[in-house]
Amino acid sequence: MFQRIKYSFPILVFGIGLWLSFPSCKHEPLFDDIIDPIDTTSNPMDTIPVDSMPVDTFGIPCDPDVIYFEQDVLPILQSNCAFSGCHDVASAQDGVILVDYDYVIQTADVEPFNLNDSEIYEVLVDSDLDDRMPPAPTPAMSQDQINIIAAWILQGGLNLECDPNAGGCDTENISFSDFVKPLLQNQCQGCHSGATPSGGIDLTTHVNIKTYADNGKLIGSIDHQAGFEAMPQGGAKIDDCSIDKIKSWVDAGALDN
Numbered sequence: 001m002f003q004r005i006k007y008s009f010p011i012l013v014f015g016i017g018l019w020l021s022f023p024s025c026k027h028e029p030l031f032d033d034i035i036d037p038i039d040t041t042s043n044p045m046d047t048i049p050v051d052s053m054p055v056d057t058f059g060i061p062c063d064p065d066v067i068y069f070e071q072d073v074l075p076i077l078q079s080n081c082a083f084s085g086c087h088d089v090a091s092a093q094d095g096v097i098l099v100d101y102d103y104v105i106q107t108a109d110v111e112p113f114n115l116n117d118s119e120i121y122e123v124l125v126d127s128d129l130d131d132r133m134p135p136a137p138t139p140a141m142s143q144d145q146i147n148i149i150a151a152w153i154l155q156g157g158l159n160l161e162c163d164p165n166a167g168g169c170d171t172e173n174i175s176f177s178d179f180v181k182p183l184l185q186n187q188c189q190g191c192h193s194g195a196t197p198s199g200g201i202d203l204t205t206h207v208n209i210k211t212y213a214d215n216g217k218l219i220g221s222i223d224h225q226a227g228f229e230a231m232p233q234g235g236a237k238i239d240d241c242s243i244d245k246i247k248s249w250v251d252a253g254a255l256d257n
């Protein structure tokens, strides 16, 4: 009896320690005090594919000062890196796969809060063009895109989520320079720019973008309408609110405003 207590006590202590040391899954502490976990055990909507039903984030407004992986970082990686021949699952150049959060964390050497030790950041700003990503002759990412990835690492490299439609979707007076241009820059220009843009479509200037706004291909492709190629190719569909904003901008004449 004495022996059993003697041995089981350290095991118990070790067990509790192990349990306490497990990282909290799902939500990072940032959200703990602002949302109650939603009980989905008897939710009839459980049959809907997870992707189309962001139960966990529904109603959580996005904080403009926070970088969200899915909304802010992933589209940049998808349009600049995560395609065939480079960093999709099948190609995995240098073992690096940039198609989703888990792969990025496992393969891209993200050191939370530390830019200099984060390979994924280092390669973007490497002055040696042989090592710089995306590799020359593809131009470097824009400074805005590099800043987003840097800010994400400096905020801890987390997979925070929010609901871009929380608080409604304001589609009034959409500006090309404040909204449409940056969105296309992050989500489309990785493929639709340079000497040989995908599909022969360059989406870097207002004049070009207006052409595709006017002929219906811009909305047809991002809204995944029948008869159009779904864009961004290989990536997640743009959120509904952003699509509504772009539609509103197109309906108002696709101005250079």
Ligand code: HEC
Residues within 6 Å of the ligand: 078, 079, 083, 184, 187, 188, 189, 190, 191, 192, 198, 199, 201, 203, 212, 217, 218, 221, 222, 227, 228, 229, 231, 232, 233, 234, 235, 238
């Ligand atoms: C990973 C690369 C990639 C990304 C990112 C991407 N595209 Fe494309 N896009 C392509 C390719 C390749 C084609 C040509 C497809 C074809 O014709 O089979 C294309 C075609 C198109 C077309 C013509 C569609 C049609 O039906 O004629 C439009 C418009 C377009 N893209 C807009 C966009 C927009 C807007 C975005 C960003 C929201 C985007 N693309 C992001 C690769 C990409």
